[in-house]
Amino acid sequence: MSKITVRPAESADLVAVAAIYADAVHTSVATFDIEEPPPTYWQAKLDSTAVGDHFLVACDENTVLGFAYSGVFRSRPAYGRTRETSIYLAPAASGSGLGTRLYGALLDLLRKDQVHLVVSVVAQPNPASNALHRKLGFTEVGTLDEVGFKFGKYVSTTWFQLRQT
Ligand SMILES: CC(C)(COP(=O)(O)OP(=O)(O)OC[C@H]1O[C@@H](n2cnc3c(N)ncnc32)[C@H](O)[C@@H]1OP(=O)(O)O)[C@@H](O)C(=O)NCCC(=O)NCCS
Numbered sequence: 001m002s003k004i005t006v007r008p009a010e011s012a013d014l015v016a017v018a019a020i021y022a023d024a025v026h027t028s029v030a031t032f033d034i035e036e037p038p039p040t041y042w043q044a045k046l047d048s049t050a051v052g053d054h055f056l057v058a059c060d061e062n063t064v065l066g067f068a069y070s071g072v073f074r075s076r077p078a079y080g081r082t083r084e085t086s087i088y089l090a091p092a093a094s095g096s097g098l099g100t101r102l103y104g105a106l107l108d109l110l111r112k113d114q115v116h117l118v119v120s121v122v123a124q125p126n127p128a129s130n131a132l133h134r135k136l137g138f139t140e141v142g143t144l145d146e147v148g149f150k151f152g153k154y155v156s157t158t159w160f161q162l163r164q165t
Contacts, residue, residue: 004098006105009055009067014042016064017057020090029123029155030088032148045069052083052115058093058102065093068106073119081116087132099132107136111164118162123148123155133160 009017022036045055048071055069066089073084087103110118120138122129134140138160146154 004058004060004065004101006056006058006102009046009057009069011043011046013057013059013064013067014039014046017042017067020064020066020088023091024088029148029150029153030126030129032123032150032155034150045071052081052110052113054106054109056102056106056109058089058098065090066098066102068102070106070110070115070118081114082119083110083115083117084119084121085110086120087129094128099128100135103132103136107162107164114165116163116165118164120160120162122158122160124158130158133162136162138162 018036018039021031024031025033025036045053050072053069053071055067057067058065066087068085068087070083070085073079073082085103085106087099087106089099089102107118118138120133122133124143139162141159141161143156143158145156147157148155
């Protein structure tokens, strides 16, 4: 773990980021995407300069092991002090504390930005993500029952929130 760095994402990371996400798109209900988003989707996250928008990667030397980002929760202006967060690790990088480190770094940035509320939506079942959010101080708001449909099954989402200011 000591060689692993957490830093802002760069253009050169985006192919690896897209590959980690593509694995989730095709194998998991963690994301409700059913097709891989185009490269412009990731570039737009990288290019955002809005306060509270961040895009971090965790790297072992030159290998991207995972990424986490924050962005707009909803576009209407009154939601401006809230951010929605997300995190994805390569399967081999999960389960050894990296999620805590990477997501913790993202939340530190959001605190510095004085983001008031952080929201995260976790498709179920996802015991690792549930545990990660609770560990980092999120509280469970509630569950939307069978709000999604992927791989031939209905999927529920649990909403987590973290008040930061
Ligand atoms: C969710 C995810 C980011 C967690 O990262 P991680 O590196 O595995 O998490 P950590 O090792 O930092 O563990 C965080 C906490 O969760 C717990 N945890 C990890 N995996 C768990 C599991 N399968 N079941 C229950 N608890 C688990 C850990 O024990 C730890 O708590 P502790 O420190 O109190 O013991 C990672 O598993 C992942 O990328 N999953 C696939 C994508 C995904 O689901 N993203 C979330 C979308 S909402």
